[in-house]
Amino acid sequence: MRGVALITLMLCVLGHAHSQDANERDIESKLMALERLVRVQALSSKDLSTLNRFLSDEFVLVNIDGVQKNKAELLAYMENLDSLRYSVEEMIVRVHGDTTIVTGLFRSTTVQKGKPSMRQGRFLDTWLNRDGRWLLVASVSIPAS
């Protein structure tokens, strides 16, 4: 009887761990998809509506030049760009409950007032889950070493 109880307990623990792993993998996939939506699609197409939806009101960015911008300043900057091409690769996602960290490599080409500028580096994003919605609260862009 004791053996049955022990086996049942072990199965419950393993089942819980498996479900937790599966949940984390789901979140990892979701956040990678969100990063592509926000960074690659929305930035490249100047889709301010999507950016507005996924950046939290408290969002803060430190750009590759070490300048800090809030959400309104970033959206205004985007509006004034002629164009922006953005790509990401080698994303790594770490889930910590309702907080998820995403890092990856990026390349961007911006044209502002006819002047092109190419940058590349690593980004580091902090996402928070609020009432079932993932929102980006902070981001820093770091020049390639």
Added chain:
Amino acid sequence: MKLFYVIMAVVAITLAATAQQESDQGTAAAIRALEKEWTIGQGRNDNRTLNLIFDNRLIYIEYGRLVSKGEYLARIKTEPTTANLVTIENIGVRTFGKTAVVLGTYVEQSAKRKSSRMQRWRFVDTWVYKQNGWVLVAAGATPASR
């Protein structure tokens, strides 16, 4: 009677808001202390302290490179304490329940080169409250001119 319930509701909301504000201020103070502990710990090669405040799955971008907790601690262990002097210039903490995001700038003085070069960095650190307290889960800094 209705007025009584309205007054009670207002009092309850005010108390809850005050409690939240005090909690956020307490969190901010705790995070500032941990950031200071990190700077001091690094300067003293105190791997034991750093091991406690870093999450095992920390994502740390150091000089543009992705570094694991193990790699960082191994480097700190062998590096002379005078190799890099870090002075935090300013720091702001934003709290989101069990998550805190820290923004600030620090100046790093590197003794590796003869000229003892100084560099300002603007950083974003993310802390999460887990079973044993606040731990650093992400950190990155980019060179800043001011």
